[in-house]
Amino acid sequence: MITEKTLFAQHVEKGLSAPSKFLSSMYFYDKKGEALFREIMNLEEYYLTNSEMEILMFQGHEIAQLLKDEEVEIIELGAGDGIKTKELLRHFDKKNTVYRPIDISEQAIIDISKKMSEWIPNLQVKGVCGDYFKMLDQLKSDAKKVILFLGSNLGNMSDDQAKGFIHQLNNVMQKGDQLMLGLDLIKSKDIVLPAYSDSKGITAEFNLNLLDRINKELGGNFDRTQFEHVATYSEHEGIAKSYIKSKVDQTVTIEENEKSYHFKKDELIHTEISRKYDLDIIRNIIEGTSLHLDYQFTDNKQYFTDLVLTK
Numbered sequence: 001m002i003t004e005k006t007l008f009a010q011h012v013e014k015g016l017s018a019p020s021k022f023l024s025s026m027y028f029y030d031k032k033g034e035a036l037f038r039e040i041m042n043l044e045e046y047y048l049t050n051s052e053m054e055i056l057m058f059q060g061h062e063i064a065q066l067l068k069d070e071e072v073e074i075i076e077l078g079a080g081d082g083i084k085t086k087e088l089l090r091h092f093d094k095k096n097t098v099y100r101p102i103d104i105s106e107q108a109i110i111d112i113s114k115k116m117s118e119w120i121p122n123l124q125v126k127g128v129c130g131d132y133f134k135m136l137d138q139l140k141s142d143a144k145k146v147i148l149f150l151g152s153n154l155g156n157m158s159d160d161q162a163k164g165f166i167h168q169l170n171n172v173m174q175k176g177d178q179l180m181l182g183l184d185l186i187k188s189k190d191i192v193l194p195a196y197s198d199s200k201g202i203t204a205e206f207n208l209n210l211l212d213r214i215n216k217e218l219g220g221n222f223d224r225t226q227f228e229h230v231a232t233y234s235e236h237e238g239i240a241k242s243y244i245k246s247k248v249d250q251t252v253t254i255e256e257n258e259k260s261y262h263f264k265k266d267e268l269i270h271t272e273i274s275r276k277y278d279l280d281i282i283r284n285i286i287e288g289t290s291l292h293l294d295y296q297f298t299d300n301k302q303y304f305t306d307l308v309l310t311k
């Protein structure tokens with residue numbers, strides 16, 4: 001049987017043996033990583049959360065009118081803390097609305113289900129734990145479905161991966177179902193870069209936590225003080241990138257892989273992309289699906305957008 005640990009070990013082997021080293025941001029989110037991401041969302045510099053919150057607080061009512069139906073199932077992928085989602089859900093009729101958060105983390109589902117039920121009494125909350133597409137496939141029902149994918153979570157994927165992802169969503173959707181996508185917009189470097197290299201160093205902690213995780217779960221001996229967080233952003237490309245940089249020439253051993261990995265001074269391990277979007281990029285991603293971009297909402301500063309797509 002292939003365990004989570006084996007998959008992680010294989011990924012690390014592949015990433016650290018490559019000519020340009022990489023590790024996937026997918027592995028940021030252990031318990032510590034989830035806590036650090038919650039801290040990031042509270043940072044002034046991490047404008048994404050506040051911008052989307054502004055959209056949902058002031059336009060949530062209007063958005064809800066576009067999504068409502070006699071019966072509606074609102075399925076949220078990677079629900080997070082639910083604070084933003086609450087601002088949308090409160091405008092729905094409790095009796096004929098079901099809220100289904102989906103997440104791979106069971107604890108995340110328990111937490112959000114409890115909180116949402118407290119925030120919005122009488123709302124039907126039915127959390128599901130598991131892989132997005134497996135779960136979506138099992139959720140085929142007569143009720144109209146609205147899939148929420150907020151917080152620019154799509155941004156961690158390359159455009160090709162995002163295309164594949166949206167196509168898969170399109171495949172499980174039925175005519176009339178809707179997708180609400182929250183995406184960060186392309187803007188100048190002086191705004192984007194601080195969001196990924198904050199002054200308190202929380203994002204650095206978040207990135208370097210990946211090394212701690214390898215130490216803990218795979219018996220690595222990374223010395224954290226010998227590495228540092230690096231973030232870049234190109235406005236032309238519209239992509240923020242995070243790296244872990246080796247400060248010195250060094251060798252690290254990972255017991256689980258029975259192998260050592262060498263790092264040159266200033267060598268980079270690429271760990272994350274955070275894509276920023278404009279209409280052309282969005283159109284390219286949804287091209288070839290039967291999804292239609294119906295509505296676009298933005299915050300006052302036009303930093304962020306929430307899109308409503310209908311099949």
Ligand code: AVJ
Pocket residue numbers: 040048151152153154155156195196203206272273274275
């Ligand atoms: C959760 C993917 C939206 O890319 O902005 C925050 C993760 N990485 N700071 C993002 C993240 C560094 C975040 N997303």
